[in-house]
Amino acid sequence: MAIIKPFKAIRPAKDKVSFVASKSYQSYSRRELNCQLSYNPFSFLHIINPGYKYSKSVSGQERFQLVHNRYLEFLEEDIFLKDGNPCLYLYQVENEHFSCCGLFCGTSVAEYQNNTIKKHEDTIQRREKLFADYLNTVKFNAEPVLMTYADDNNIGEIIATEKESEPEYRFTTTDSVCHTLWVISDTNTIHSLQTAFKAIAALYIADGHHRSASSNLLAKKLQEANQSHTGKEPYNFFMSYLIPESEIHIFEFNRMIKDLNGLTKQAFLVRLDAVFRITNRGATLYKPTKKHHFSMYLDGEFYSLYLRKKVFDFTDALSALDTQILYKTVLEPILGIHDLRKDKRIRYGHGKHNVIKMKDEIDKGTFTVGFGLVPTNISEIKAIADAGLVMPPKSTYIEPKLRSGLTIYEL
Structure with a gap:
């Protein structure tokens, strides 16, 4: 069963919420970051960039302590307020092309x-250790782990009813995303949601593996140090955002490689021919459309690569994953890329216009060859997780990307 825990969130004052909530620190360019810090005194970025x-x-530790200090200042200045009773928080994100609605809650270590x-x-x-040390010093968690669960009628009906009430927040950010948050404080409704989630067999981490692992590491450390440990302490839980499978959006990462590992173009194509049926698609932008089908851009032309059915064995969920197939058939044996995280010859790209960006990078000589894939789907993610397997790096780019500072979980 899945345990969800209400908590007393630290939240922005209603008149300041649109100024407080921020994207992840890494998503800002240097210019954008400086602008936010210079002209928006309420931005959560002031806390994480103290x-x-x-x-x-x-x-290091100096930064961690200053983050804690800035957080206390936001509380002292009433930019942040604390709810009086434990609540669940229903949060909807929507724009012209995307919508999802889920719950901020505590989940169990x-x-x-x-x-x-x-x-x-x-x-x-x-x-893991770095972020656990960070959490132990700052004493709060402001970035939820994104998790998904199998669509459930009971949960869906409760959420639909709650959405009919007046929200606590509704605001639109400069990226044209509308954010709406409802506070679920009624104890009967909270109990109904907790009961409904007990029927959910498992929760699947979509984004936030390091955040959840760090919370686990910290919980073990604090439990060992606490002779009166009961299992109910705040450190036994970490903040998550739970959405149904049907509302998660998964996109692909393309792969760009700097060289052909000493091969000529012709020799490289011959090596590929042993594993794929290759068709030259010319200069027109081309994307793959189904599993085990890849696109390639090389020397000004796009190619389609169809995996030959009898040359690659599917022995488990991982072996049938397209990112793993590309790694085992091309990147490692032909292009000599063994470490997908650290090898500087490979770069990953994602986004609506990434095929164009990949083509541009290769045309100007920054990279030599690029590969496109179809997105991994939720069934593949679940099959990998259920089998206790691990995906190759950059197998999924998952939305929603959540704002920091909307709800804060104190440790």
Whole structure:
């Protein structure tokens, strides 16, 4: 079963919420970041970039402590307010092309440990420890883990009813996304949602593997240090955003490679021919349309690559994944790329216009060859997670990308 926990969220004052909520720090260009920090004193970016106040670059424990200090200042100045009772928070994100609605709640570290909360990505221990140390110092969690669950009529009906009430927040950000948040404070409704989620067999992490792993690491550390540990302490849970499978959007990452690993174009195509049926599609932009079908851009031309049925064995869910197929048939054996995270000869791209960007990068000589894939689907993600397997890096680009600072979970 899936446990969801209401919590007393720290939230922006209603008149300041549109100024507080921020995109992830990494998504801002340097110019955008400086603009936000210079002209928006309410931005959550001031908390996670605390050195700006002193025109100083800070890192490590010094930064963590200053983040905590900036957070306290936002509370002292009533930019942030704390709910008096534990609540669940219904949050909808929508624009012209996209809509999803889900719950901010606490999810259980114990369920992460027993695999009721399922993973499909590897995490890096150094990053786990770094973020666990960060959480231990700042004492709050402002970036929820995005999880998905099988569509459920009972949950859907409760959510639909709640959406008929007046929201706490409704605002539109400069990227034309409308954000709406309802506070679910009624104890009967909370109990109904908790009961409905108990019928959900598993939650699947879509985005936030390092955040959940770090929360788990911190919980173990604090449990060992707490002789009066009960299992009900805030550190036994971490903030998540749960949406049904039908509302998650998954996009692909393309792969761009700097060279052909010493091969000529002709020799490279001959090597590919052993594994794929190859068709030259000319200079017109071309994208693959189905599984085990890839596009390639090389020397000013697009090619379609269809996997030959009898040359590659599907032994499990991972082996049937297109990112794994491309790795095992092309990137590793032909192009000599063994470490998909660290090899500097490969770069990944995503986005609506990424085929054009990939073509431009190759045409100007930054890269030599590029590969396009169809998006991984939710069934593949679940099959990988259920089998305890791990996807290759950059197998999925998942939306929604959540704003920071809308609801904060105190540890």
